[in-house]
Amino acid sequence: MEREYSSAVLENAVTALSRLPGIGRKTALRLALHLLRRPEDEADAIGKAIVELRHSIRYCSVCHNICESEVCDICSSPARSAATVCVVETVRDVMSIEATGQYRGLYHVLGGVISPIDGIGPDQLEMASLARRIESDEAVEEVILATSPTVEGDTTNYYIYRMLSRLPRKVRLTQLARGVAVGNDIEYTDEATLARSIVNRTPFEI
């Protein structure tokens, strides 16, 4: 195929940028031409930040959250309670829960959920390390399941429940409350969620 653009460097940049998710060749070209109009150090900063990102980021050896050292800031913080471990799918879920400011325990990032259709089984996830961690860390008293409320999330939760119940050490197993979302109309809440919210109703708070 003939080159699409007159410049090989531009062609190369557009091809590289269009590998990013949600960015097609047209958007990649727009981004590249924008970078050309910006000062050289700004384009440099973006390029180097991407290279640096991939080189410097590591995964915490305890909870598998992203970090820049062997153990992440959350796992190594004395301010966090080691009694609860919140099991989440991804690094973004850690960020979302941290943003609420409501949780002071630790995390365990699975790296996804069990999804046979995508070829993801327990072996592709941080399952074995979760079992080892719960078994060996005497401080853990409770495991909170915070996977997404989907079929895959529920399957993953059930797998963890079975896995942990086979361990000699017993911990409390809880999951995120399911119910109507704050700010959503009852009218537009799906039946399964509404049914849950009635069954799991809580004392009225002022």
Next chain:
Amino acid sequence: MEREYSSAVLENAVTALSRLPGIGRKTALRLALHLLRRPEDEADAIGKAIVELRHSIRYCSVCHNICESEVCDICSSPARSAATVCVVETVRDVMSIEATGQYRGLYHVLGGVISPIDGIGPDQLEMASLARRIESDEAVEEVILATSPTVEGDTTNYYIYRMLSRLPRKVRLTQLARGVAVGNDIEYTDEATLARSIVNRTPFEI
């Protein structure tokens, strides 16, 4: 302000990526986390392509199109006719016209259009260089105005018309045909365009 993410490197990458047009912090985070999941050489390739792009791309000293040498491939090609110079706003317009395969002449990239509201006058554009080029290059016989059919484009065209008419050397001045767009319904064509398409009607072609 406290850092938004637990990792300074991630924070840095998200901030850098969110400087790109149309990319907010949420999308930047998605892109950064995507890069973390990809092989290291892929992230490297993207980062280096951006740095390389800004370092290597230059602007043609004749037509101001992007290139990697002093004079661009189009200006230096013996296959292109030096008799016509097509005046366009941006590098993307060169790409659009090249993609039609209908034009074998040269270009002149203004770098924008006259737009007082944005503080862009003739001095911010490649106007003086256009006048010098037309004056000094004996080969040029025709200048095609290919700015956008907007108020700013028309203003720019009028400015070029006045500028070129003051030059001792006379060249033919033409502009892109205006009329109904191929594939568009007459019903939805705006009145100004439809009026033009009637006034400038052409012999019927089979």
